[in-house]
Amino acid sequence: MGEQQPAIETGARRARINPPVFFTSAGLILLFVLLGALFSEQAGSFFDRLQAQIVSSFGWFYVLAVAGFLLFALFLLVSRHGDIKLGPDDADPDYSYLSWFAMLFSAGMGIGLVFFGVAEPVLHYVSPPVGEGETVAAAREAMTLTFFHWGLHAWAIYIVVALALAYFAFRRGLPLTVRSALYPLIGNRIHGPIGHAVDIFAVLGTMFGVATSLGLGVLQVNAGIAYLVGVPVSAAVQVMLIGAITLLATGSVIMGLDRGIRRLSQLNIILAVGLLSFVLVAGPTLFLLQAYVQNIGAYLGSVVPRTFRMYAYEPNAWLGDWTLFYWGWWIAWSPFVGMFIARISRGRTIREFIAGVLLVPVLFTFLWMTVFGNSAISLDLSGLAPIAQVVADDLPVALFAMLEQFPLSALTSGIATLLIITFFVTSADSGALVIDTITSGAADSSHVWQRVFWAVSAGVVAAILLLAGGLQALQTAAIASALPFALVMVLMCYGLLRALQKEGEPSRGDVPPAYIAAAATPNWRQQLQSIVRLHRREDVAAFIDERAVPAFEQVLRQLDEPGISHWLDSTAGGVAVRIAHGELGSFSYCLRVRAFRFPSFAWSQSDTEAQAERRHYRVLAHSSEGDAEHDVTGYSQDQLIGDMLARYAHFRHARRMD
Numbered sequence: 001m002g003e004q005q006p007a008i009e010t011g012a013r014r015a016r017i018n019p020p021v022f023f024t025s026a027g028l029i030l031l032f033v034l035l036g037a038l039f040s041e042q043a044g045s046f047f048d049r050l051q052a053q054i055v056s057s058f059g060w061f062y063v064l065a066v067a068g069f070l071l072f073a074l075f076l077l078v079s080r081h082g083d084i085k086l087g088p089d090d091a092d093p094d095y096s097y098l099s100w101f102a103m104l105f106s107a108g109m110g111i112g113l114v115f116f117g118v119a120e121p122v123l124h125y126v127s128p129p130v131g132e133g134e135t136v137a138a139a140r141e142a143m144t145l146t147f148f149h150w151g152l153h154a155w156a157i158y159i160v161v162a163l164a165l166a167y168f169a170f171r172r173g174l175p176l177t178v179r180s181a182l183y184p185l186i187g188n189r190i191h192g193p194i195g196h197a198v199d200i201f202a203v204l205g206t207m208f209g210v211a212t213s214l215g216l217g218v219l220q221v222n223a224g225i226a227y228l229v230g231v232p233v234s235a236a237v238q239v240m241l242i243g244a245i246t247l248l249a250t251g252s253v254i255m256g257l258d259r260g261i262r263r264l265s266q267l268n269i270i271l272a273v274g275l276l277s278f279v280l281v282a283g284p285t286l287f288l289l290q291a292y293v294q295n296i297g298a299y300l301g302s303v304v305p306r307t308f309r310m311y312a313y314e315p316n317a318w319l320g321d322w323t324l325f326y327w328g329w330w331i332a333w334s335p336f337v338g339m340f341i342a343r344i345s346r347g348r349t350i351r352e353f354i355a356g357v358l359l360v361p362v363l364f365t366f367l368w369m370t371v372f373g374n375s376a377i378s379l380d381l382s383g384l385a386p387i388a389q390v391v392a393d394d395l396p397v398a399l400f401a402m403l404e405q406f407p408l409s410a411l412t413s414g415i416a417t418l419l420i421i422t423f424f425v426t427s428a429d430s431g432a433l434v435i436d437t438i439t440s441g442a443a444d445s446s447h448v449w450q451r452v453f454w455a456v457s458a459g460v461v462a463a464i465l466l467l468a469g470g471l472q473a474l475q476t477a478a479i480a481s482a483l484p485f486a487l488v489m490v491l492m493c494y495g496l497l498r499a500l501q502k503e504g505e506p507s508r509g510d511v512p513p514a515y516i517a518a519a520a521t522p523n524w525r526q527q528l529q530s531i532v533r534l535h536r537r538e539d540v541a542a543f544i545d546e547r548a549v550p551a552f553e554q555v556l557r558q559l560d561e562p563g564i565s566h567w568l569d570s571t572a573g574g575v576a577v578r579i580a581h582g583e584l585g586s587f588s589y590c591l592r593v594r595a596f597r598f599p600s601f602a603w604s605q606s607d608t609e610a611q612a613e614r615r616h617y618r619v620l621a622h623s624s625e626g627d628a629e630h631d632v633t634g635y636s637q638d639q640l641i642g643d644m645l646a647r648y649a650h651f652r653h654a655r656r657m658d
Contacts, residue, residue, distance in 0.1 A: 017450065018441035020196040025203040025439060029457060033464050050480055054328075055320030058483060060310060062327045065486050067307045070156035072493050073354055076163070081500040082351030086163075086342075087170040088620070088629050091594075093347040099266070100344055101360055112329075113150075113272075113368055114420050115216045118398040121146045121373030122380065122391045129311065129318040134388065139377045140298065143291070146373055147299040148306045149326040150365050155358050157330045160489055161338025162345065163353060164496045170346045172499070173622030173629055175588070177438050178202040178335055178488070184495040184502075188654045191586065191624075199438050201484045202335035206438075207454075207461055208481040209332030210431035214462035217424040218242050223396035224417030228410065233394075239463045245421060246459030249428030250452050268426060271419040275412060276371055282406045283375045292370040299366075331482035331489065339434045376402045428458050441586065534616035535633060540593050543619055543633065544575055548591055551637035552577045555644065574619070577644065587651040588624040589644045591632065593617055623647035625654070 017023075076082060085091055093100070124142035126133045131141070164181035174180035179195035186194055218238045225231045225241075280288055311319050345353055379385040379402065390401040403412045432455035440450060535543075549570055556566050556577065566579040574592035581587070595615040620629040625647050632643060 017439055018196070018199070020193075021199045021203065021441070022439040024196070025200050025207075025435075026453075026457075028200075028204060029207055029461065033460055052320070054480060054483065055324055059319060059324050062324050062331075062482075062486065063308060063310060065490060066153050066157060066327045066331075069160045069489065069493070070153050070307070072497075073156040073159045073163075073358060076350055076500075077354045077358070081503070082349060082354070084167075084350050084500065084503055085171070086166040086348055086350065086353060087346045091170070091347040093345075095344055097356075100356070101269075112213060112216065113365065114399065114416065114423065115220050115396065116146075116150075117368055117372035118376045118387070118402050119391050119395050120149070121369065122376050122388055122398060123395075125377050125380070126388045126392065127318075129316060129322075130314060134380075136381070139374075139381065142377065143295045143370065143373060144298045144302055144306075145322070146369050147295060147366055148303065149323065150369060151299060151362055152303070152358060153307070154326070154330045155362055157327075157334050157489075158337045158341060159354055159357050160493055160496075161334040162341035162357070163350065164492045165339055166342035166345050166353070167350075167496060167499065169342065173624075175441060175624060176339065176342065177441065178339070181492040182488075182495050184498040185491060188651075198488055201488060203435055203438055205332040205334070205481045205485045206336040206431055206435055207458060208465075209329060210336060210427055210458050211461040211465055212329060212332070213427050214242065214424060214458060215466050217420050217427070218245070218462065218466070219396040220399065221245070221417060221420050221424070223394065224400060224413060224420065227397070227400045227413055228417065235467060238466055242459045242463045242466075245424050246428060246456060248421075249425045249432070249459070250455045268419065268422050271415060271422065272368075275415055275419060276368055278408075278412060279375060279403075279406065280371050283371070284378060287378065288371055288374055291374045292367055295370055295374075296366060328480070328482040331486050334489065335438070335485065336431050336434045339437060340430050372399070372402065379405055428455055431455075431458055533634070535618065537593075537595075537617050540617040540619050540633065544570070544591065544593070547635075547637055548575050548619075548640055551640045552589075552644070554637070555641055579648070586624065587648055589621065589647055590623070591619050591621050594620050623651075625650050 121142045124145045125138050128138050128141050128145075131138065161178070161181075165176060165178065168174045168180040168183055169176040172180075172183070174183055174190075177195075177199055178201075179190040179198045182195070182198060183190055189195065190198075218241050221241050222231070222233050222238050225237075226233050231237060341357065345357075348356070376387045376398070380387040385401070385405050387398065387402055391398045399416055400413050403409050403416065406412065432451050435454040436451045439454075549568070552568055552575065556568060559566055559579070564579060564581055566577070569576045569578070574590060576588055576590040579587045595617055618631055619633045621632045621643060622629045623644075632640060635643065
């Protein structure tokens with residue numbers, strides 16, 4: 001390594017991967033795919049035994065852990081830590097409330113809501129865990145159980161991961177990967193084997209959680225197309241559908257977060273609200289509104305005993321088939337959804353974040369389950385349609401059987417099928433984006449082929465799971481892949497709490513004053529000018545291109561040491577220097593452009609001018625050493641180099657390399 005001149009390469013020419021995480025994760029997934037494809041019958045039997053073993057041995061742990069996650073989220077909501085921002089104190093949210101809610105909801109539960117909206121309440125109504133089915137009492141209990149599985153606990157799981165990632169990435173300047181959440185516990189060892197293992201668990205959980213959703217989605221897409229145009233329901237058709245929709249997801253991945261995923265998420269919300277509104281208006285509207293209020297009350301009244309109920313005195317398979325499946329599914333999805341929610345939540349306070357993520361999607365989910373679930377149960381109870389029998393015969397057809405009882409059934413079934421497809425695409429491309437972020441070490445820019453690789457992998461895994469055992473295999477994959485990550489989440493809660501308690505104190509990763517003194521600081525005139533000047537976008541873009549990039553190139557040309565590789569990423573939004581030291585980890589120093597609203601006292605402007613120029617721009621720096629973002633706008637090349645080298649000196653000292 002040291003015998004050749006290290007290259008300075010851009011993200012367009014070099015793949016950005018964290019080799020231990022990328023290759024280990026890809027290898028394990030490939031092994032699973034091969035075993036599932038070559039030994040599908042044995043794999044199905046193995047999944048059955050594995051789920052039974054996990055439920056019998058670790059069910060108590062899932063129940064206790066998920067209860068703890070909800071209590072932890074509620075504690076942070078009402079505590080003094082709620083005022084802390086996920087980012088610098090002056091950070092503004094990157095997205096409006098509407099876009100924020102649309103994206104987190106679509107990524108969080110989309111396909112599952114459509115698949116289980118009718119099926120789950122009806123199944124609980126027919127076969128409750130305790131008592132007689134197909135009665136009015138069973139109908140009430142069915143909605144309470146459905147709310148329990150889709151309510152506060154599910155979103156509390158997402159909150160734990162998302163909050164930890166957003167806090168350490170946006171407020172402490174660490175990479176946006178799962179390992180960063182353990183920084184308060186193990187410090188710089190997050191860059192070594194322990195950190196690699198945590199990220200690998202996150203990749204596997206994400207892959208199998210997303211694949212479970214894709215498998216459920218394609219079952220229902222097949223049922224919808226069969227209802228509309230008579231295409232047969234078969235494994236071959238489902239595999240072809242997975243391939244076709246994965247191609248759509250790949251296109252969305254290539255387009256990126258803003259152009260692809262955000263627009264699809266907004267389309268999802270429009271379609272979902274439209275379908276929901278139609279069923280609400282065309283169905284028994286007054287009954288559904290009354291049921292919505294009563295269902296929420298019944299859920300809140302039973303949430304505590306339900307949380308801890310293990311059926312220890314009346315053992316049955318219901319707990320593993322339903323509650324533990326859901327807890328495992330949400331935990332398996334939590335790295336994916338958590339990282340995705342973290343990426344779109346920068347600038348919000350912890351209290352605002354928890355209240356928004358915990359309450360808004362939950363209330364909408366409850367409304368969805370009430371409208372579709374209670375409508376289906378009402379049709380069956382009244383004898384107008386045998387929905388319960390349809391669900392027993394063919395679970396994915398349940399939604400279409402219910403819609404058939406309303407006017408314009410062909411149109412609404414088509415909209416429902418389109419909604420499932422768009423949720424399918426959103427889940428696949430969001431999952432690919434998150435896995436790529438983890439396996440690239442949170443690189444600011446990665447090659448398109450990396451995102452495409454993970455999007456295609458999710459489709460392949462979903463197809464193999466379906467062929468290897470159908471719905472049972474999907475459930476087992478979700479529960480099993482979640483077990484190791486549930487342990488990681490417990491540690492994340494502890495690490496986040498420790499970090500929040502030390503908020504305002506010098507961070508363990510903050511660069512000591514002795515190193516800062518080595519950096520060349522601006523003179524007071526230059527510093528004052530930089531503070532008061534309101535920079536345009538063109539000004540900071542020129543600063544990045546003409547001052548920062550040449551400064552970092554000078555440093556990297558001088559760096560030649562065995563075992564070290566380095567590169568420079570330059571994008572429209574900033575520049576990043578990365579210096580890799582093999583198993584000892586990587587150092588990064590990043591500059592990024594931030595937009596701020598103009599202060600109202602800056603100068604007098606006409607309404608037209610104020611509308612045209614509403615923001616000014618600064619350049620903020622942070623490093624992988626956990627230091628907070630700091631403003632370097634206006635620094636000279638020497639000052640930028642000094643600021644970076646101060647952090648790099650701390651990195652080497654922490655790893656005993658100097």
